[in-house]
Amino acid sequence: MKSPRPMDAEAAITVTPIVVADLHVEGEVMPVCVHVIDHPDGRVLVDTGMTELHPAVVAAFEPRLYPLSEQDFDVAGIDIVVNTHLHADHCGGNHLFAGRPIYVQRRELDDARREEGYTIREWADAPDLRYVAIDGELELLPGIRLVPAPGHTPGSQVVVVETGGRPDVICGDTAVWFGELDEPLTEGQRLIRALDPEKVWLAHVREPWRSTPPTPKTTGDFES
Numbered sequence: 001m002k003s004p005r006p007m008d009a010e011a012a013i014t015v016t017p018i019v020v021a022d023l024h025v026e027g028e029v030m031p032v033c034v035h036v037i038d039h040p041d042g043r044v045l046v047d048t049g050m051t052e053l054h055p056a057v058v059a060a061f062e063p064r065l066y067p068l069s070e071q072d073f074d075v076a077g078i079d080i081v082v083n084t085h086l087h088a089d090h091c092g093g094n095h096l097f098a099g100r101p102i103y104v105q106r107r108e109l110d111d112a113r114r115e116e117g118y119t120i121r122e123w124a125d126a127p128d129l130r131y132v133a134i135d136g137e138l139e140l141l142p143g144i145r146l147v148p149a150p151g152h153t154p155g156s157q158v159v160v161v162e163t164g165g166r167p168d169v170i171c172g173d174t175a176v177w178f179g180e181l182d183e184p185l186t187e188g189q190r191l192i193r194a195l196d197p198e199k200v201w202l203a204h205v206r207e208p209w210r211s212t213p214p215t216p217k218t219t220g221d222f223e224s
């Protein structure tokens, strides 16, 4: 769903998850989420999911797809794309954003292009993609930082979003499930915890991870 674009410079930066596929893994349904960041200076999309089936993906995951291009989603309204990494379920919609800047760590781009079986090559290198390969940390827009987070892949990055209090982190697959943030093991997972985030948005869990679970209220109102 398209969320309203903030109109004034004071407007908060917001993160909205969108489910673009369901994968079937060992009898469980695993969503594929992408995330839209609404920023006063533009709309940023983090990862692009998948838009079509591919034999390699079908065999492994029996995916059910809800491509961005077939949802009530303003593809043309995205100004900047970020890939946390280039596994097939994170870059399969990149072709929808041909010509727009797609930020990825150079290490990740090199690995995806060089290593056999790393990704679906024709998705990662679809025609007319305009990758911006970066080395290390980058301030994408004021309050939005790209930070290398090795672990899931050596070239993975996370997106750190200043939303007012403690930051939100969009983590790709740096953590695939909550336990990997509860007890961080990789460099990337430890880095996320060191940021003391309010919320961490994972690619394969609909709800964000929180370091301190909200206290249930007795009123039935679970807003926190």
Ligand SMILES: [Zn+2]
Residues within 6 Å of the ligand: 085, 087, 152, 173
């Ligand atoms: Zn991955």
